[in-house]
Amino acid sequence: MTHSCDVAVIGGGPAGSTAAYALAKKGWRVVLFEKERHPRFHIGESLLPMNQPVFEQIGVLDEVERIGVYKPGAEFYDVDPKQPPHRFYFRDALDKNFPDAYQVRRDQLDEVLLRNCERNGATVCEESRVTAVDFAADGAGATLAVQPKQGDAQTWAARYVVDASGRDAMLGGKFGIKRKNQRHASAAIFGHFDGVPRNPGPEAGLISVCWFEHGWIWFIPLPDGMMSVGAVCSPAYLKTRRGSTEDFLAQTIAMTPPHVQQRMADAKLVGEVRAAGNYSYQCERMCFPGAILVGDAWAFVDPVFSSGVLLGMRAALRGADYVDAELRGAPEAVALRESFERISRRSVKDFTWMIARFNSPGIRHLFTNPGNPWRVQEAVTSLLAGDVERDNGVRPRLMFFRGLYYFFSVLQLPAAIREWFRRRARVRVMLNSDTGAAPEA
Ligand SMILES: Cc1cc2nc3c(=O)[nH]c(=O)nc-3n(C[C@H](O)[C@H](O)[C@H](O)COP(=O)(O)OP(=O)(O)OC[C@H]3O[C@@H](n4cnc5c(N)ncnc54)[C@H](O)[C@@H]3O)c2cc1C
Numbered sequence: 001m002t003h004s005c006d007v008a009v010i011g012g013g014p015a016g017s018t019a020a021y022a023l024a025k026k027g028w029r030v031v032l033f034e035k036e037r038h039p040r041f042h043i044g045e046s047l048l049p050m051n052q053p054v055f056e057q058i059g060v061l062d063e064v065e066r067i068g069v070y071k072p073g074a075e076f077y078d079v080d081p082k083q084p085p086h087r088f089y090f091r092d093a094l095d096k097n098f099p100d101a102y103q104v105r106r107d108q109l110d111e112v113l114l115r116n117c118e119r120n121g122a123t124v125c126e127e128s129r130v131t132a133v134d135f136a137a138d139g140a141g142a143t144l145a146v147q148p149k150q151g152d153a154q155t156w157a158a159r160y161v162v163d164a165s166g167r168d169a170m171l172g173g174k175f176g177i178k179r180k181n182q183r184h185a186s187a188a189i190f191g192h193f194d195g196v197p198r199n200p201g202p203e204a205g206l207i208s209v210c211w212f213e214h215g216w217i218w219f220i221p222l223p224d225g226m227m228s229v230g231a232v233c234s235p236a237y238l239k240t241r242r243g244s245t246e247d248f249l250a251q252t253i254a255m256t257p258p259h260v261q262q263r264m265a266d267a268k269l270v271g272e273v274r275a276a277g278n279y280s281y282q283c284e285r286m287c288f289p290g291a292i293l294v295g296d297a298w299a300f301v302d303p304v305f306s307s308g309v310l311l312g313m314r315a316a317l318r319g320a321d322y323v324d325a326e327l328r329g330a331p332e333a334v335a336l337r338e339s340f341e342r343i344s345r346r347s348v349k350d351f352t353w354m355i356a357r358f359n360s361p362g363i364r365h366l367f368t369n370p371g372n373p374w375r376v377q378e379a380v381t382s383l384l385a386g387d388v389e390r391d392n393g394v395r396p397r398l399m400f401f402r403g404l405y406y407f408f409s410v411l412q413l414p415a416a417i418r419e420w421f422r423r424r425a426r427v428r429v430m431l432n433s434d435t436g437a438a439p440e441a
Helices: 014-025 051-057 061-067 106-119 170-175 201-205 245-253 258-263 308-328 333-356 361-368 373-384 394-411 413-432
Strands: 002-010 030-033 073-077 086-089 123-125 128-135 142-148 154-163 178-180 187-194 207-212 215-221 227-233 268-276 281-283 291-293
Touching: 002 014, 002 128, 002 142, 002 308, 014 030, 014 106, 014 154, 014 308, 030 106, 030 128, 051 061, 051 308, 061 106, 073 373, 086 373, 106 123, 128 154, 128 170, 154 170, 154 308, 170 281, 170 291, 187 245, 207 258, 227 245, 245 268, 291 308, 308 333, 333 373, 333 394, 361 394, 361 413, 373 394, 394 413
Parallel strands: 002 030, 002 154, 030 123, 073 207, 154 291
Antiparallel strands: 073 086, 128 142, 142 154, 178 281, 187 227, 187 268, 207 215, 215 227
16 A cells, blocks of 8 residues: 655654644645654754744744753863863854854754644654655656554655655765765764763853864753763774774873863763764755755764754755745746755855864964954854854855965964865775764764
């Protein structure tokens, strides 16, 4: 027997649940397939101010604020422990209207989003893995093979498919269009800890980012006194792991500046330490006849600016507008598809430029010794807030920031050249190998 729906969504992360919500609200019969059962662990816990309007739009803002830890901004520590951290507060962005952000446990956030799309009319099938998708030759719909954890395999016919399968990138793999990022190679190792002190007072919710020899470490304050701690490093470094992931994270933390180590002095691991190997990639296309790719299923660069959830949810909303128009046969479908693709690509590009240079001496210098000529620091704070889609003066200032970066890189040429060679070496290792030694999160 073949079941049918208008739209099949693969994956119940933030992008899939948001797309399912938006399309169900527009009246389509939406079925979302999620291979796990929520709540389930996921990495990606620090959110941005521009998430707030998206949460409001889909009606979950109150719930997110209830499960979240208030995040007023971010602090960046230099390798040199004598340097004080540089703190960015979202209230100092170019647009002062979005000062609030939250940090969340993803098992909780993703469950809120999944139940929200269900409440709003989408059918949710958990523990149901999509194992194959075949598209009709004339572009008129697709057939999905679904394997529930319990029970027999199912066949579903859908007029449209939204691939939100995250880093599994189901359609990207099927069509052979997933490309590793040539300029950036990173891997990560991370866990949840109890007993890690927070900053005092209103700074308690800041995300801390600390550079060290092999990359950078994050501290993300979570509810119930928990701290998410992770290291983003080169895949080559991750491959040197011999013992357990737990020991490896401890060894990695032992390489960090003393103030980072001190913070971990009484830390107790809760749960397991996980790792994610080479995760920087982009699929060549976002749209096919009968399908779109949203969120990590299309592209993921790096977590340093906490942009993944925001970019995925925004793309899901724009993608849903396009799919809706396409299903209705509306003439505006072409324009909606173009803006879906253009804005998604541009946003990823804005973050990518900064991320690819994040460990460079030029960026370190600008982040730890910032000035505010032509309100450029406010524009950088706007980028950190995720405010890169609107036409509000952020982009030209970010171009100016790039100019400053190149200027300081010339001043620090030997260090910049060393970093350039390191980046090239990391990319070569990444291109020659698939993942780090540790299992994927
Ligand atoms: C180390 C690290 C740290 C990060 N930190 C941050 C951060 O602080 N802030 C931030 O915003 N982002 C962060 N991210 C990025 C963030 O995790 C992702 O961008 C975000 O989760 C993308 O959402 P998504 O819905 O596209 O994919 P996902 O959240 O990965 O959801 C995909 C879902 O699809 C399901 N699925 C996969 N294949 C199938 C299938 N065949 N059938 C059915 N279901 C399937 C999966 O089980 C999963 O639930 C981080 C990423 C990494 C690697």
